[in-house]
Amino acid sequence: MALFDQEEPALQDITLVPRPRHVRAAGSGTLDLSPGIALRHPAALAGPAGLLRELLADLGVGAGPVPLLLAVDESASTAGEAYRLEVTADQVTLTAAREAAILAGISTLTQLTALAVTAPAAPGPSSSAPSRPVLSAVTIEDAPRFAWRGLSLDVARHFFTVEEVTEVLGLMFDLRLNVLHLHLTDDQGWRLDLPSRPELAERSSGSAVGGGRGGYFTARDYAQIQQAAARRGITVVPEIDVPGHTNAALHAVPALNRSGVAPEAYTGIEVGFSSLDAALPATATFLRDVFTDVGAMTAGPWVHIGGDEPPEMDRAEYAGLMEAAAGEVVAAGKAVVAWQEAARASLPPGSVVQFWQEDEPTEDVVAAIGAGARLLLSPATRAYLDMKYHPGFDLGLEWAGHTELQDAYEWDPAGVVPGVREEDIVGVEAAVFTETLTTREELLVMLLPRLAAVAEVAWSQQSGRDWSGFATRVGALGRVWGRGGLVWHRSPGVAWDRAAEVDEPAHTGREAESGPPSRTA
Known part of the structure; x- marks a missing residue:
């Protein structure tokens, strides 16, 4: 079965992102949802059904007679x-074996509806009237290429609120992403209040890059x-970055410093100057308290222990610190995620190693995979959405070069790390670090449209992807973003529909200095 059967005229307006596996016309009719829907579902799907009602209501589709x-x-x-979505001239049916798959299908259905209500009106006397939620009769059979389709969001360099993070979750759901990796700690700030270590948030949450606003999440947040x-089928993975990127922790806990004196709060973007000290008794206690609390507070199965860009230290000391952190995560009942440098340590079987440094040797990573770890791909030149779109763009950094939409799209996860089989790859994750991002609008401009590209890399089969088709489909999706009040960068090579645009913001965030050739994560 072809991915998109171009011989079927009813399918010409199916411009979904990510691209589904199989799409075919289900007759020549259409289904108008304007009268409203009569939603039926088993009791076990009450949660997804409630979400679907809300999403369709936002698109002007309420309760009514359409099954x-x-x-x-x-x-x-x-x-x-895996799910099956069938639209006929009479009804819509979404079928799957699991709730997660039902949610993926709901994402597809609501995107189809959003594209319909934002479609350009046909020329004629009623061309100024809003479009209606009329769907082509179609059958979609779909499933993702990779199980882990994530976004890493840095709230440590600049803090983003619960409301702002929730908006990002909505955007992730629309693109069928299912893991939110929260980068909660770094040199510039500590963003999660822990019951056994209240001093971390009390003393180290008020700072940010450039002296910007700080903040932290309470346990309730x-x-x-x-x-x-x-509710959206997304798992939250918290990251507590150790042993480097720890100035905020050292500032809050003097006993973590060999001198016993806490360093000043840090508001720059340099890296590689802070570290936990394996020789100090307070370090082991700190790791135990922090990861026990984070494990207890986290509903999902994973906790990220960082491990990236450690300052110069003996390999054995680094490995010992990472193994101690991993041991506390396992003791808390969670599985370990860590950046690729942590492959130098002996990680527990089933750990996830997150790859980002394309110019570094991969022997340790390949060995860790051979010992039972899984690989998560975030190659910086493709998936780091805090890189500038082009020279002179006034947000972002450029240590990994410049990443336009086409760069974020045209790569194959299976070819990133030689010697690793596709079945050893758990997934793909975009990342956005926030040294230069201070507002919702600035964050969105860096995410969109590139997050859509990485989402399709993660979801769709490599054989079914091509840049020209994606450029057409993401251009249509821009209408949906405009209707939702989102802002995005008008990447070249895409025929953006300017009728429904929201202006790209004036970028008022503080321009960070270039910094060292580092990801500064």
Whole structure:
């Protein structure tokens, strides 16, 4: 079955991102959702059904007579998030074996509806009237290429609120991303209040790059983010970065310093100057308290222990610190995620190693995979969405070069790390670090449209992807972003529909200095 059957005229307006596996016309009719939907579902799908009602109501589709059925079919494919969405002239049916797959199908259905209501009006006397939610009769059978499709969001360099993070979760759901990796700690700030270590948030949450506003999540805030994520089928992975990137911790806990004197709060963007000290008794206690608390507060199965860009230290000392942190995560009942440098240590089987440094040797990474770890791909030149779009762009950094939309799209995860099989790759994750990003609008401009590109890399089969097709489809998606009040960068090579645009913001954030050739994560 072809991915997109171009011989079927009814499919010409199916411009979904990410691209589904199989799409075919289901007759020549259409289905108008304007009268409203009669949603039927088993009790087990009450949560997804409630979300679907809200999303369709935001698009002007309320309750009414049009049948819309959510169905659990135990005989359907049980592979991850596989689903079947069928639109006929009479009704909509979404079928899958698991709730996560139903949610993926809901994302597709709501994107189809959003594209319909934002479609350009046909020329004629009623051309000024708003478009209606009329769907082509179509059958979509879909499943993701990779199980982990993530976004790493840095709230340490500049803090973003619960409301702002929740908006990002909505955007992730629209693109069928399912992991939010929160970079909660760094040299510039500590962003999560922990019951056994209240001094961390009390003393080290008020700072940010350039002296900007600080902030932190209370336990209730963190729970609220996780609840909003879970409702959308998204798992939250918290990152507590050790042993480097720890000035905020050293500032809050003098006993973590060999001198016993806490360093000043840090508001720059240099890296590689702060570290935990394995020789200090306070270090082991700190790791135990922090990762025990974070594990207890986290609903999902993973905790990220960082491990990137350690300052110069003996390999054995670094490995010992990482193994101690990993041990506390396992003791807390969670699985370990760590940046690729942590492959120098002996990680527990089932750990996830996150790859980002394309110019570094990969022997340790390949060895860790051979010992039972899984690989998560975030190659900086493709997936780091804090890189400038082009020279002179007034947000972002450029230590990894410049990343336009086409750069973020045209790569194959299977070819990134030689010697690793595709079945050893757990997924793909975009990352946005916030040295230069201070507002919601600035964050969105760096995410969009590139997050859509990485989402399709993570979801769609390599054989079914091509730049020209994606450029057409993401151009249509821009109408949806405009209707939702989102802002985005008008990348070249895309026919953006300017009728529904929201102006790109004046970038008022402080321009960070270039810094060293480092990711500064």
